[in-house]
Amino acid sequence: MSSIVIVGGGLVGLSAALALAGCAREVAIVEAGKPREAKPSGFNARSIALSTSSVQVFRALGLWAEIAAQAAPIEHIHISARGRWGVTRLHARDLGLDALGYVIESHALGRCLIDAVDAMPQIELFDEARFEAIAQRDEVEIGCRRKRKRMALEADLALIADGADSPARAALGIGHREIDYRQTVIVCNVEVGVPRARDAFERFTPQGPLALLPLGGKRYACVWTLRPAAAEEIAALDDAGFCAALEDAFGYRLGGIERAGDRFALPLRRVQAEALAAGRCLLLGNAANALHPVAGQSFNLSLRDIAGLYELLAERPLESLDEAGIEQIGVDYAAARAAEHGRVIRYGDGLVTLFSNDLPLLDSARAAALGVLDLLPALKAQVAFAGMGLAFGGNRLLRGRL
């Protein structure tokens, strides 16, 4: 009997369970928290930008209509640098698309995924179950503690999706590299005076990039990267002081910042696992790669990893494989995904370096880069397709079907 166990029931673990449910007779998710009980957090809710590749994956899983009903489409992206003439604009219609991406509250996306998981009899979500140990012999065995009781789950394949600090990755002996960007991101929601509901803004400042993403109506999600000392000062400002500081950095394209919700400050680091697989265990999501949020790519990349893994398991059903065959899935998964991981990491780090540095030469370079980009539709389309996750080849899920 083929079975998959997933360690971690965050957005990635839940998405993997739904995508791979057809590839195994049983899928179990081991999740330390209580995701079914997560409550919406009103004005302050966190959100995530979904690329076109993610839309395709959710379409293939039959979830897109429900997700889209709660998401705000981005039809235009305006990219500028503070105090510089260089500007570029990306328009969905120029690329023959309805939207360049969608923004959805993470809670709403999580709710759709949990409901879908609960509706599938072959998926079992063990919440309040904390991973403790892993052993690989003829099968993989995941040991965990659930409500004070020890529990062991055996499976043919284990997917490790327990976040950037991944206890399961450490238990497998897979090391990781960590880069401290020496930046802090302030995340909050704001209300603006003159909303342009389908426009997203990415603005590069000497401190770091600042994004405003539409959430519908006057509400925008603000993701503002700053040097740690400046972030500490700005995060500590009262509401009026914060709105004024944000207006100063962003300008008045949206008619002023009228309200700011609670501010959350997170130090930024990139965590990259040194291997994507060990025996019957494969790494996904932040456990594999936790990236800088500047390009909004981590979750979108993880969905493409899941699509790649689905492709391997669709070609080689788990139940037809012996031990060597299953271990080969891990080898092939790592080989198939490594190049794209490298490209996405270089793309994000390139943006961080080019747009978070106040050296005069770089200042002119980024203004020129934006100006030139705006004049070259083919190059602009390439940048847009990279951002939408469409520049990385296709497979069944990325074509929107199982």
Ligand SMILES: Cc1cc2nc3c(=O)[nH]c(=O)nc-3n(C[C@H](O)[C@H](O)[C@H](O)COP(=O)(O)OP(=O)(O)OC[C@H]3O[C@@H](n4cnc5c(N)ncnc54)[C@H](O)[C@@H]3O)c2cc1C
């Ligand atoms: C400010 C910011 C903005 C972002 N914006 C975007 C964006 O616009 N687009 C995008 O694609 N990405 C974005 N990202 C990245 C995105 O949020 C992450 O890629 C994604 O949430 C990672 O999900 P995950 O499920 O891999 O990890 P996590 O969300 O960390 O989930 C891991 C899960 O594992 C569980 N767990 C941990 N330890 C154990 C254990 N011992 N036993 C059992 N379970 C355990 C946890 O409870 C958790 O539920 C952003 C990130 C940041 C910080």
